[in-house]
Amino acid sequence: MIDNFNFSRIPHIIFGIGKLNELYDIIPKFGNNVLYVIGGNSLKRSGKWDEITAAMESKSINYSSVSVNNEPSPNLVDEIAANFREKNIDLIIGIGGGSVTDAGKAISAMIPKNDSIKNYLEGVGTKTHDGKKIPYIAIPTTSGTGSEATKNAVISEIGSEGFKKSLRHDNFIPNIAIIDPELMIPCPASVTAACGMDAFTQLLEAYVSTKASPITDVLAYSGMKYLGKNLIPACSSGASDVNVRAAMAYGSLMSGICLANAGLGIVHGLASPIGGFFDIPHGVVCGTLLGEATKMNIKKLQEQGVAGKEGLRKYAVIRALLSGKEFNAEGKIEEYCSNLIDILDKWTKDLKIDRLGKYGIKTEDIEKLVKNAGLKNNPVNLVNKDIETIIGNRL
Numbered sequence: 001m002i003d004n005f006n007f008s009r010i011p012h013i014i015f016g017i018g019k020l021n022e023l024y025d026i027i028p029k030f031g032n033n034v035l036y037v038i039g040g041n042s043l044k045r046s047g048k049w050d051e052i053t054a055a056m057e058s059k060s061i062n063y064s065s066v067s068v069n070n071e072p073s074p075n076l077v078d079e080i081a082a083n084f085r086e087k088n089i090d091l092i093i094g095i096g097g098g099s100v101t102d103a104g105k106a107i108s109a110m111i112p113k114n115d116s117i118k119n120y121l122e123g124v125g126t127k128t129h130d131g132k133k134i135p136y137i138a139i140p141t142t143s144g145t146g147s148e149a150t151k152n153a154v155i156s157e158i159g160s161e162g163f164k165k166s167l168r169h170d171n172f173i174p175n176i177a178i179i180d181p182e183l184m185i186p187c188p189a190s191v192t193a194a195c196g197m198d199a200f201t202q203l204l205e206a207y208v209s210t211k212a213s214p215i216t217d218v219l220a221y222s223g224m225k226y227l228g229k230n231l232i233p234a235c236s237s238g239a240s241d242v243n244v245r246a247a248m249a250y251g252s253l254m255s256g257i258c259l260a261n262a263g264l265g266i267v268h269g270l271a272s273p274i275g276g277f278f279d280i281p282h283g284v285v286c287g288t289l290l291g292e293a294t295k296m297n298i299k300k301l302q303e304q305g306v307a308g309k310e311g312l313r314k315y316a317v318i319r320a321l322l323s324g325k326e327f328n329a330e331g332k333i334e335e336y337c338s339n340l341i342d343i344l345d346k347w348t349k350d351l352k353i354d355r356l357g358k359y360g361i362k363t364e365d366i367e368k369l370v371k372n373a374g375l376k377n378n379p380v381n382l383v384n385k386d387i388e389t390i391i392g393n394r395l
């Protein structure tokens with residue numbers, strides 16, 4: 001039986017080595033006045049920014065650029081949107097990591113509104129965005145958030161009253177996503193590791209989600225197939241191998257499509273308060289919690305008996321996939337689930353993903369974090385004590 005499901009549109013995807021070059025033929029279809037949203041320095045250091053600006057000049061396309069160095073805050077988005085509101089921007093291009101592609105998405109949505117983004121953020125504001133935006137092209141330079149394929153932009157205000165909340169609308173799915181694995185080669189190992197763990201978490205959480213559909217199951221499985229095989233090489237001997245980077249980029253893209261359509265689980269339900277109260281990269285939160293959260297989910301599914309069987313089967317399928325096999329051993333579900341936890345724990349260790357304590361999170365913070373966490377579409381119900389255990393074991 002197939003349960004009811006929705007599946008949103010996806011961006012026009014242009015995927016492949018050297019595909020960035022197609023950008024300059026696409027831009028004139030939208031107009032001649034472009035705003036680039038870029039990151040700190042890595043694009044400039046790699047020489048890519050010089051290439052882009054030279055191409056823009058040779059094609060006589062007008063452009064401006066703004067830099068986003070951290071996860072975008074409401075003030076940053078408001079300020080940039082205000083500065084460009086009267087500039088007749090035809091197209092916004094976000095080229096960078098997840099923070100940059102999210103910032104570009106939010107700016108494209110807020111330029112048409114003479115208002116603060118805070119009023120439209122889920123759980124913060126009271127207004128509903130109508131989806132009107134400036135056309136947007138997302139070009140990721142890391143393989144992680146999948147923001148190039150999602151309908152939301154994550155906006156962070158960090159501090160004791162902080163939050164990490166989404167601006168969301170189906171229309172905010174980028175018009176076009178250009179995924180060129182060459183752009184990911186300069187990404188350092190620590191960032192590749194954290195982003196890769198984020199993407200894998202998104203795939204696994206979407207795969208076991210209560211909202212998963214046969215479409216998202218196939219896409220998540222496919223994403224985990226490529227990502228699982230290439231995560232460790234991308235952070236070590238294969239860092240300069242464009243085929244390794246392509247596999248990571250593909251996994252990340254699938255993770256965005258899957259999370260937008262199947263939702264996520266407890267790891268991302270905790271990522272919001274942890275990332276809002278503490279200055280800690282999103283990928284580190286996901287990478288550090290994934291093993292413990294999976295362990296807890298498996299334990300609770302086992303306690304459910306028959307009702308938990310399908311969730312456990314799915315976890316076992318992924319363990320088989322990560323070992324390069326098709327799953328066909330129904331009798332080994334328990335053993336496979338236990339092996340999956342071992343694999344995830346080993347990744348966390350081998351990739352040197354930090355523990356939460358390194359970012360100042362202490363035992364006395366756990367209660368507040370649990371209070372502000374959400375289960376999202378976790379495959380099994382967890383009570384506060386379970387969530388406390390997940391965090392406590394990663395301090």
Ligand SMILES: [Fe+2]
Pocket residue numbers: 145198199202268282286
């Ligand atoms: Fe994520």
